[in-house]
Amino acid sequence: MRELKILAVVVFFALLTYYGVEPYAHSVMHKDVEGYNFTYDGTADIQEATEALEEAQASGRNVAKAQARLEVKKAFWSEVDKIAKIPGNVANGQAVFGTCLACHNGAGVNMGGVIPPNLDHAGALYDKRYLIAVIKDPAMASNVDHKYENTMMHPMGSVTAMVSDPQQIADVVAYMLAKKAGDVTPKAAYEEACARCHAMRYSKITQLGETPSFTDEKDELAYKIKVLQEQELVEAYMGKLPPDLSMIIRARSTHFLETFVENPQSQLEGTSMPRVGLSQAGYDKVHEYLTEIGDPSKKHREALGPWVIGFFVIFSILAYLWKKHHWRDLH
Amino acid sequence: MAHFDENAKPFSNRWLDDRLAINTVKKVLSTEYWIPKNINFLWAMGMVLAATFGLLVVSGIFLLMYYKPDINMAFDSVNYTIMTEVGYGWLWRHIHGVAASLVFLIIYIHMLTGIYYSSYKRGREMIWLSGMLLFIAFSAEAFSGYMLPWGQMSYWAGMVITNLFEAGSLELTGLVEWIRGDYVPGDAFLLRFFTLHVLLIPLVIMGLIVFHFATLRIPHVNNQDGEDIDFDEAARLYKEGNKKESKVIPFNPVFLSKDVFVLGIYFILFFYLVFYHFDFAMDPVNFDPADGLKTPPHIYPEWYFLWSYEILRPFPKDPGLIAFGIAQIAFFLLPWIDRSPNVAPAHKRGLFFWWFWILVLDMIALTVLGKLPPEGIYNTLGTISAIIFLLLGPALILITKLEKKL
Known part of the structure; x- marks a missing residue:
């Protein structure tokens, strides 16, 4: 019994230390950010603008500007809300979608900083309200309007002139949700939602998509130059080259990734990363791909673990019997 | 000259004993190496440490086969080659990482046990000192090993710790540069810490382990009550068959049988951590590649x-x-x-x-x-x-x- 008491003391202090340096320390170091389950109704944006206004009022500077920004955000999201209630017509939406294809055509040509994303699975990956919002005002929807205040125009900014009628927006979104919502593989989800900015070298994906294999070294180098040129454009547009995401699944916690993808500003204020508007289902696909590449041993671990642990359980039982045999006549 | 039995078969017990005195060695180091009977499982921590060190060496050798000590390749050789392309590479890496962390948990338990039972004094000073030298050697081994994946925390911890050699107001920046082989941690830095980690420090540790064992032989290990045992008398009783009255047990097989049981329990915990909870030993920050232009918010x-x-x-x-x-x-x-x-x-x-x-x-x-x-x-x-x-x-x-x- 004495041994068990000693063991209890040792375990207690070991767990106390563990609790202090892991769960507790990390809860202090990382701010707690609320998630909204990948729905986009502007709650987070209005909250941010309200806090900015309170800060401005406290410091007495830029109060009018902060006030105006809050009003704009409120108006924008209530507008989105109204459009979301209009029933869309899929057939009409298909016609409007033709306008989108002018840029979102999979040609892989950089336009104003980035390659417009392929929309083949837009309806399966993105949230309905987000799609409405992004057509209405791309900068506001992505919550990076601070980037475009008076310096430049959002690369997709021209859409506001092309598709502005609420009915049109409802139609094209209805079309995407109905016709661009087929089964999407985790890899395609990553390529469509993330890869135009974030390379993933462990699966040979660059900003230009999956790297083909070459037999001629000259072709390979020529392709590499094209990748570097594309990265330069992205870097110029974003301020820095967005990080490669090969290992991001192990470098950030699950909660961080979820809340960051949902609203980058919530974790990294002022970041130039846009909100991409993934729905829960779309994010799950992306997360699956990040895990597949960044933590490929997961299924092997789960398969092997019980056997190894089972081995040591049997080992311990036999060792106990051996010990009993030798200590039997000592006391 | 000693007497050699001409009829002994080569490599038989007799033949070897004539040449190597194996029977004496066996007695001194194992069957008549007396351990007090009045002990608890904390006395098995030495064996747990030895086994953990063994796992570190074996897993380290496997990792060494694929690791590339080059600042452009180190991160990917660990996170891609070993984790994705090498069969069971992930297992060796997680064993190495978890063992590196647990070895310190056991060292601290071992040290605190020594302090609690006053096992560092009155004849046992050398045991304590050699143990403390091992602690320093393990610390150096852990630090140098932490540099190798060349992640953000490797780089910045390397920066911070080598900066300590500036010695505050003495501003010995020359010494710091000499240690790094560069103004900031770079290729020279990585390669020299790699050399220390896989060659020099392990050799030192192995030597110190042998020394640590040797320091135990004469004063013997302490017991739960700090009792000053007459080992010769207790050994005589034991050998006569009075095992109940004797205060000692032989290292092999009696003490060992308990050690092995404790090891079994320890390995259940160890492999639970390896398979299901390895992340406590692998900081997320170190899965971002080293970047000298981006200081992590918390180092x-x-x-x-x-x-x-x-x-x-x-x-x-x-x-x-x-x-x-x-x-x-x-x-x-x-x-x-x-x-x-x-x-x-x-x-x-x-x-x-x-x-x-x-x-x-x-x-x-x-x-x-x-x-x-x-x-x-x-x-x-x-x-x-x-x-x-x-x-x-x-x-x-x-x-x-x-x-x-x-």
């Missing part, structure tokens, strides 16, 4: 260095370094600052009992505070904990001087 060492880091951190530069230096050598001095004549477990030593638990709690407090950001209340608590640690030394001298002989 902290692995958990086992946090207590001494927190003794450095709350003070201004120079006093902080001095306090840090004292913390590094404090435990070496233990056999001499403990002035008590008693070798006994702490619960029989009056005030020493309280001193011991204050030490444990203070070190845990320092460990936790060492990881927390040094702001507000944490800063205050950190300073208080560090001062308490520094005061524990003089306090020990005082209370052990007052201690009455049992």
Whole structure:
């Protein structure tokens, strides 16, 4: 019994230390950010603008500007809300979608900083309200309007002139949700939602998509130059080259990734990363791909673990019997 | 010249004994190496440490086959080649990572056991000192190994720790550059820490382990009551078959059978961590590749260095370094600052009992505070904990001087 008491003391202090340096320390170091389950109704944006206004009022500077920004955000999201209630017509939406294809055509040509994303699975990956919002005002929807205040125009900014009628927006979104919502593989989800900015070298994906294999070294180098040129454009547009995401699944916690993808500003204020508007289902696909590449041993671990642990359980039982045999006549 | 049996078959027991005295060696090191009977499972921590070190060596050799000590390739050789392309590479890596962390947990338990039972004094000073040397060698091994994946924390911890050699106001930047082989951690830095990690320090550790075992042979290990056992008399009783009356047991097989059982239980925990909870030993920050232009918001060492880091951190530069230096050598001095004549477990030593638990709690407090950001209340608590640690030394001298002989 004495041994068990000693063991209890040792375990207690070991767990106390563990609790202090892991769960507790990390809860202090990382701010707690609320998630909204990948729905986009502007709650987070209005909250941010309200806090900015309170800060401005406290410091007495830029109060009018902060006030105006809050009003704009409120108006924008209530507008989105109204459009979301209009029933869309899929057939009409298909016609409007033709306008989108002018840029979102999979040609892989950089336009104003980035390659417009392929929309083949837009309806399966993105949230309905987000799609409405992004057509209405791309900068506001992505919550990076601070980037475009008076310096430049959002690369997709021209859409506001092309598709502005609420009915049109409802139609094209209805079309995407109905016709661009087929089964999407985790890899395609990553390529469509993330890869135009974030390379993933462990699966040979660059900003230009999956790297083909070459037999001629000259072709390979020529392709590499094209990748570097594309990265330069992205870097110029974003301020820095967005990080490669090969290992991001192990470098950030699950909660961080979820809340960051949902609203980058919530974790990294002022970041130039846009909100991409993934729905829960779309994010799950992306997360699956990040895990597949960044933590490929997961299924092997789960398969092997019980056997190894089972081995040591049997080992311990036999060792106990051996010990009993030798200590039997000592006391 | 000794007598050789001409009829002995080559490599038979007799033949080997004539040449190597294997029967004597076996007696001295195993079957007649006497261990007190009055012990608990904490006495098996030495064997647990040896086994963990063995796992570190074996897993380390497998990792070495694929690791590339080059700043452009190191990160990917670990995170891609070993984790994705090498069969069971992930298993060796996780074993190595978990073992590197657990080895320190067991070292701390082993050390604190030694302190609790006064096993560092009155004939056992060399055991304690060789153990402390092992602690330093393991610390160097852990630090150099932490550089190898070349992630953000490798780089920045390397930067911070090598900066310590600037020695505060002495500003020995030349020394720091000499250690790094560059102005900042780079290829030369990585390659030299790699060499230390896979060659020099393991050799030193192996030598020290042999030495640590050797220091045990004459004074023998302590027992739960600190009793001064007449080993010759106890051994005679045992050999005569009076096992119940004898206070000792032979290392092999009696002590070993208990060690192996403890090892079994330990390995259940160990492999549970390897398969299901390895992330506690692998900080997420280190999965971002090293970037000299991007300082992580929080830089902290692995958990086992946090207590001494927190003794450095709350003070201004120079006093902080001095306090840090004292913390590094404090435990070496233990056999001499403990002035008590008693070798006994702490619960029989009056005030020493309280001193011991204050030490444990203070070190845990320092460990936790060492990881927390040094702001507000944490800063205050950190300073208080560090001062308490520094005061524990003089306090020990005082209370052990007052201690009455049992």
